[in-house]
Amino acid sequence: MVERWQKYVAELIGTFVLVFVGPVSVTIYSVVLGTSQPFYFGPGLLAIGLAHGVALMTMAYAVGHISGTHINPAVTISLAVTRKMDAKDALPYIIFQLIGAAIAGFAHATILPQGKAVDFGLTLPGAAIGGSEITAFIIELILTFFLVFTIMGVAVDERAPQGFAGLIIGLVLAMDIWIGGALTGAAMNPARTFGPALASGNWTAHWVYWLGPIIGGLIAALIYKYLLAERER
Numbered sequence: 001m002v003e004r005w006q007k008y009v010a011e012l013i014g015t016f017v018l019v020f021v022g023p024v025s026v027t028i029y030s031v032v033l034g035t036s037q038p039f040y041f042g043p044g045l046l047a048i049g050l051a052h053g054v055a056l057m058t059m060a061y062a063v064g065h066i067s068g069t070h071i072n073p074a075v076t077i078s079l080a081v082t083r084k085m086d087a088k089d090a091l092p093y094i095i096f097q098l099i100g101a102a103i104a105g106f107a108h109a110t111i112l113p114q115g116k117a118v119d120f121g122l123t124l125p126g127a128a129i130g131g132s133e134i135t136a137f138i139i140e141l142i143l144t145f146f147l148v149f150t151i152m153g154v155a156v157d158e159r160a161p162q163g164f165a166g167l168i169i170g171l172v173l174a175m176d177i178w179i180g181g182a183l184t185g186a187a188m189n190p191a192r193t194f195g196p197a198l199a200s201g202n203w204t205a206h207w208v209y210w211l212g213p214i215i216g217g218l219i220a221a222l223i224y225k226y227l228l229a230e231r232e233r
């Protein structure tokens with residue numbers, strides 16, 4: 001039987017991996033390798049999307065059987081509200097996710113201080129949307145809807161084919177980044193923004209990356225539960 005503290009440690013480690021690998025890939029492609037505008041063009045965009053997706057997929061298979069691999073406060077809140085997890089675990093999950101994200105942010109800053117040039121991979125409203133926080137909020141809501149809807153379908157719904165959840169969830173995260181990277185940075189995860197924000201001291205538009213993902217995730221989870229899930233007896 002999995003102990004509660006083991007779940008929390010798994011969430012901390014899983015979030016650390018995602019918030020380290022993803023933002024570090026931004027620093028590598030935009031600063032270390034000198035690729036201009038990595039979210040817009042070819043290899044940079046592909047690599048950054050895959051880095052995030054593979055990190056999430058890896059953790060899904062590594063600790064999914066321990067904590068469910070939420071590693072995202074928006075996912076935890078969505079599953080708690082729809083009663084797909086023990087509500088007592090929700091707040092500790094989020095706290096340990098943020099701790100993992102904070103450690104990742106400071107590890108990034110220590111290893112690659114030149115990442116300060118891109119605020120250590122911080123997600124921000126992009127020039128393509130005129131830096132609009134409202135537009136960024138809508139985009140983050142939509143992208144997180146895709147993510148949580150997929151999680152509900154392949155990981156929560158017991159009717160889904162077994163063994164593919166980690167792969168599919170990693171792919172939808174990469175897909176969202178390929179779509180939204182140039183627009184908002186495509187966080188879909190408050191912890192993904194929190195770590196770089198803490199390390200860089202840049203809290204610009206931070207509310208966008210909490211409210212957008214949380215609301216988008218809740219909409220997806222509620223729609224799936226009440227319209228698509230198997231009726232509970």
